Amino acid sequence: MTPEEMAARTSRAVAAATAAGRDLGLAVEEPRVLYDVFSVVVHLAPEPVVVRVPTVLPPSYSRAPETQPNQQRSELAVAGWLADRGHPVVRPSPLVPREPVRRDGFSMTFWQFVEQLPDVEPDMTQRMRQTARLHAALRDYDGGQLGFWAPFGSYVPEGLSELARLPHLIDAADLRRAQREWDAIGPVLTSRAAFTEAFAGVDLQTIHGDAPYHNMISTPDGDLWSDFELVTTGAVESDLAMVGPEALAIYDEAAVALGLRAVDERVLRLTEAAARLAMIAALAMAPELPMLVDAIAPMVDQWRATEPVTAL
Structure with missing residues (x-):
């Protein structure tokens, strides 16, 4: 456009x-x-x-x-x-x-409408603790009509399929690699039964679905959770993908104090791989939002630098 x-x-x-x-x-x-x-x-x-x-x-x-x-x-x-x-x-x-x-x-x-404070530097320590509090609160939500990892199940495979028709947006070898990676991890991200079998003992619950520590609004009355557009049922690790070890340690301490489990490293690696593929799939929306090409390019470079995912 x-x-x-x-x-x-x-x-x-x-x-x-x-x-x-x-x-x-x-x-x-x-x-x-x-x-x-x-x-x-x-x-x-x-x-x-x-x-x-x-x-x-x-x-x-x-x-x-x-x-x-x-x-x-x-x-x-x-x-x-x-x-x-x-x-x-x-x-x-x-x-x-x-x-x-x-x-x-x-x-x-x-x-x-809420009044937003301009130019506030996020306090990641506080926001990771708030993320743990959010997960603790959402454990009591009955799930309603929420799908199982709804964004991944449609967004990633549909986006990769669309990119096959947009060869100017992604190298063919990159797209083949992304599709192979989705074939490896997609089955456990689209089937609750498959996930439970692969990751026995890892509980599922309502999660924010899109980096809740980032999607907070700073107001005169404190930070507010916002932007639940991708809310779904999944593992909490999906809300924590790629925050880094220091932030994870803060989250784990707060989560355990609230009676939640600590992060499962296997599931974290799974959801981080899925998050990278979601970034690739987002390129399919570039015809409507051209800025995505430059915005996603550094993330594509980071993805290329990682080892290809071949299995769980």
Whole structure:
């Protein structure tokens, strides 16, 4: 897409969010964009409501249109469940129903506006402890309609398949290696029974799904968990991939104090391999978000420098 086409897409997303908000009874006067990469995030000022409008979607969402709203329902349900129990989370807006809204080709979700502190350097020690607290809280969530490692099961194989039709985005040898690696680890990431057999004794639970220590918002009242777009059932190691040994040690200490298990090194290696493949698969969205090519290039180089995964 050209810059002009992306700007037009942003304008359409803002218009759709504004119209949807007004349809729900919100007095929207000055919508303003807070963020615009994979989603356009719009503050429906002066209402204390923020709308997340995903605009750059994985290929699987176009092939199975019900996937996106179903995942958004899971996102709203889990974040709302945490908020209702007093946990530090950006809550779904109490001014509208906790349901995704479809408008003008976009499926969007509505959240409570929170004041964000600018230029705050994340405290990784505190955030790793917060990640352990999040996992402890989510152990009590019954799972509802959450899939098993939902993002990996569709996102990675669909992305790799799409890249076969986009040879200018990835070297053919790299794509063959990525596909072989997915063939080796994919079976245990797409079948709960296969995972349980391969990793006996490693429990599964509701997890954030996308680096919760990174997806936190610093506010005057402290850090809040946010962005549960990829919430799913899986192993906690998936939320900790590639944080490094020091951060893992902090997490383990906090987790054990909360009655949770320490990180399983085998599962951590599995989820780190899957995270690298997810980065490769993300290139399939580059036609809609060209910045991904340069953004992902260093990660592709790091992946090339690792030993190929041939088996669990």
